[in-house]
Structure formats: structure tokens, C-alpha cells
């Protein structure tokens with residue numbers, strides 16, 4: 001019997017497997033999708049079909065916080081990425097050339113990460129996991145059901161393993177649900193009458209992405225990845241092998257902009273944004289990749305101070321997910337994997353209740369505040385977009401949103417503010433760095449009276465006309 005059965009071999013499952021195997025634990029990693037094909041960046045991006053992950057081909061950036069964790073815990077994964085076309089990327093390098101920022105500083109190395117498309121990143125972790133003698137990899141195997149043990153008096157049910165298609169049963173001391181945003185692990189718990197607590201937002205976002213390639217443009221970085229406009233946001237993210245992506249982010253409810261999934265409409269639209277338009281001048285590598293239904297969700301297996309079930313924990317997106325605008329998903333997943341490894345060092349998984357409680361408490365302490373911050377931002381931004389769609393300006397007294405809007409205005413105007421913002425958005429530090437004496441006042445001063453949107457773009461009527469034009 002394995003020490004751990006990991007349901008799902010995405011970034012969360014892979015990192016968990018690598019960290020636990022490094023501790024000498026026997027791990028079985030199960031995923032319904034096939035393994036990666038052989039080859040370099042383009043072979044992996046175009047050739048690896050992963051129907052189990054809807055966003056597999058979407059724009060992804062690994063934040064510096066996640067990169068440093070990966071480089072420390074699995075340097076061979078980073079080496080593999082670099083071997084197949086990933087390149088070093090500094091999160092604030094594009095901003096060094098913005099007027100007030102005045103070039104790089106000696107300690108800007110902390111903002112380093114790798115520019116790499118998601119399939120290439122994942123294939124590198126997969127190769128490391130597959131090569132580890134402590135990890136048994138089972139790809140192309142669908143998990144259908146959780147096996148449970150009847151509870152003894154005064155205890156809750158315990159998961160003892162999984163049942164797969166074809167009837168195979170795999171038992172393990174601990175089942176780790178890394179089944180992603182679709183949360184099939186939570187659904188299987190409901191199937192056996194064990195409902196986790198679940199919080200889901202009513203509305204979400206939709207992404208319309210194209211990838212491009214050009215050796216020249218790839219080196220001209222935008223000052224930051226995300227640009228806010230009235231009813232759309234635009235993301236520009238670097239990738240491996242001379243590629244990068246450009247994404248329109250809309251409200252999922254915005255039916256009028258659904259036409260952005262047509263590549264001509266997408267191109268007419270991007271031309272209207274002078275700061276971002278030149279990023280669509282490279283050689284297109286993909287059509288428009290549209291992904292919707294991106295709502296935030298959060299699940300808990302410990303409710304009112306007691307576990308609903310033991311023998312199972314959830315990590316990564318299976319635990320919680322949000323609008324991916326800030327690119328925190330993989331970094332959160334890596335951190336969660338490290339928290340699980342640390343909990344397993346402290347508490348024996350055989351002491352099932354204590355283990356569930358300790359891991360839940362660590363998750364709530366270290367990761368839940370982060371999720372709440374993203375969820376709050378999503379709620380305000382969706383309300384803002386809803387207002388913009390109706391031709392109105394969004395206002396709120398919530399100091400959270402006023403601070404966030406203020407940071408967008410101030411980051412380009414002061415080198416210390418820029419770095420504090422990058423520390424927080426790069427998941428290198430918590431929001432307390434923005435409250436340092438002197439900095440807080442400077443942010444307030446620099447953002448006072450600033451307009452909401454800092455980059456030129458069309459009014460909504462012009463955008464809709466471009467999207468619907470023949």
C-alpha cells in the first residue's frame with residue numbers, strides 16, 4: 001500500500017509527489033490524461049492533449065514566489081524547462097524602462113522566474129516525478145469512486161483509497177485530492193454522502209487568448225502583465241521558445257463580447273488599444289483559445305471544528321481557485337504541496353483526525369487569506385465591469401478596492417512602490433510590505449486624483465463595433 005495516492009497529476013499533484021517522494025514516501029500518482037509526448041517546447045504545447053485541464057493551453061506565468069520554491073525543492077525541474085526552451089524572466093524588467101523607475105537595482109534578482117508555456121512547465125515536472133523511484137505514475141486511468149471505511153462510534157468516515165475505471169482499487173494511507181478546478185474529488189465525496197463545505201462565486205470571467213512568436217518582439221517586455229480597461233482587461237505574458245500570449249479578459253456574462261473568439265474580431269479589437277496592439281504583430285501560433293466559467297470557489301473538509309471525513313485532503317485548485325488574472329494558481333499549488341509535506345513531518349497520517357485538523361489549520365492560516373484577497377478583487381472587478389457594460393462608473397466605499405485601484409495608479413510613479421507591489425503580486429511577501437511607514441503615505445499621495453484607467457483604449461461602443469463588424 002502506498003503512503004499517498006494522489007488523484008490528479010497537474011502542478012499540485014506533481015509537486016506534492018516530488019516533495020513527498022523526497023521524504024522517502026511511496027507515492028502513487030493517478031491521472032486520466034495521457035503522459036506528455038517527447039520533444040521540445042512546441043511539440044509539448046501542440047502535441048500534448050489534456051482534456052482533463054480546460055486551461056491547459058491558456059496563458060500561464062509562474063510567479064517568482066512559485067519559481068523560487070520550485071528552484072529550491074526541485075532544481076532539476078527548472079533545468080529541464082530551460083533545456084526545452086524556457087527562458088529566465090524578471091517580473092519587473094519591463095518596468096525598468098518606465099520613466100520614474102530608473103533602471104534595475106541590485107536586489108531585483110528576487111523577481112526572477114521562468115517564462116514557459118504551461119504544458120512545457122508541467123512536462124518538466126512530470127519527467128522528474130516519473131524518474132523518481134518512490135513515485136508510481138499511472139496515466140490514462142480515470143478515478144471513479146472513493147473507497148471508505150465505515151466510521152467507528154464517535155468518529156467520522158475515513159477514505160482508504162480509490163476505485164478506478166475497469167474496477168481496479170488502489171489503497172493508500174492518505175488520498176490527496178489534486179483533481180483541479182473541476183473538483184472531481186469533492187464530487188466523489190458527495191457521492192458517498194460526505195459533503196465538504198463549498199463556497200462558489202455566482203459569476204466569473206472569460207479568457208480569449210492568442211499565442212504569438214517573433215524573436216524581436218519577445219524581448220520587448222510590457223511594463224507589467226495586466227492592463228485594466230473599462231469592460232475588458234488585457235494580459236500579456238511571455239512564454240518559452242520565443243512565444244508570448246495576449247489575452248482579453250471579460251466578464252463571463254458579457255455576451256456582446258463573445259465574438260472575441262473569432263480571430264478577425266479579436267484582431268480588430270486589439271488594434272484599438274495602442275499600448276498593447278503591437279503585441280499582436282508577431283506570427284500567430286494559435287487561434288483564439290476561449291475559456292469561460294472562471295469563478296472562484298473554496299472547499300473545506302473540516303467544518304465547525306471537526307473533519308467531515310479523514311484519510312483525504314485537497315490541494316491546489318481542488319481546494320480553492322479564483323479568477324487567474326494574477327497568475328497565482330500554480331504558486332499557490334506549490335505552496336500547498338509544501339504545507340502538506342510539512343504537516344506530514346509533524347503529524348502521523350495514521351492519526352487521521354489530528355492530521356486532517358492540522359493540515360486544515362495550516363491551509364487556513366497560510367493560504368486562505370490569499371484566496372480571500374483574490375476573491376474580493378474578483379467581486380469588485382466584476383461589479384466594475386457590469387457597471388461599465390451599462391455605461392456607468394463603479395464606486396464603492398470599500399477601502400480594499402480603493403487601495404487596490406490606488407496601487408495601480410502609483411506603481412509606475414515610484415521605484416519603491418513598484419517593488420513593494422511586485423513583492424506582493426509576485427507572492428514574495430504579504431500585503432504588510434505596502435503598509436511600511438512612508439510607503440503607505442507615498443502611495444496615497446501618488447494615487448490621489450488619478451483616473452481609474454491608465455492606458456488609452458476605445459469606449460465600449462467602439463469596442464463592440466469592432467468585434468461585431470464583418
Ligand SMILES: Cc1cc2nc3c(=O)[nH]c(=O)nc-3n(C[C@H](O)[C@H](O)[C@H](O)COP(=O)(O)OP(=O)(O)OC[C@H]3O[C@@H](n4cnc5c(N)ncnc54)[C@H](O)[C@@H]3O)c2cc1C
Pocket residue numbers: 007008009010011012013014030031032033051052053055058059060061062063141142143144178179180181182184185207291294315316317318324326327328329330331333
Ligand atoms: C485561463 C487560466 C489562466 C491561468 N493562468 C495562470 C497563470 O498565469 N499562472 C498560474 O500560476 N496559474 C494560472 N492558472 C491557474 C492554474 O491553471 C491552476 O492553478 C493549476 O492548473 C492548478 O493545478 P492543479 O494541479 O491543482 O489542477 P489541474 O492542473 O487542473 O490538474 C488536475 C488534474 O487532475 C486530473 N483529474 C481530475 N479528475 C480526475 C479523475 N477523476 N481521475 C483521474 N484524474 C483526474 C486531471 O486530468 C488533471 O490532470 C490559470 C487558470 C486558468 C483557468
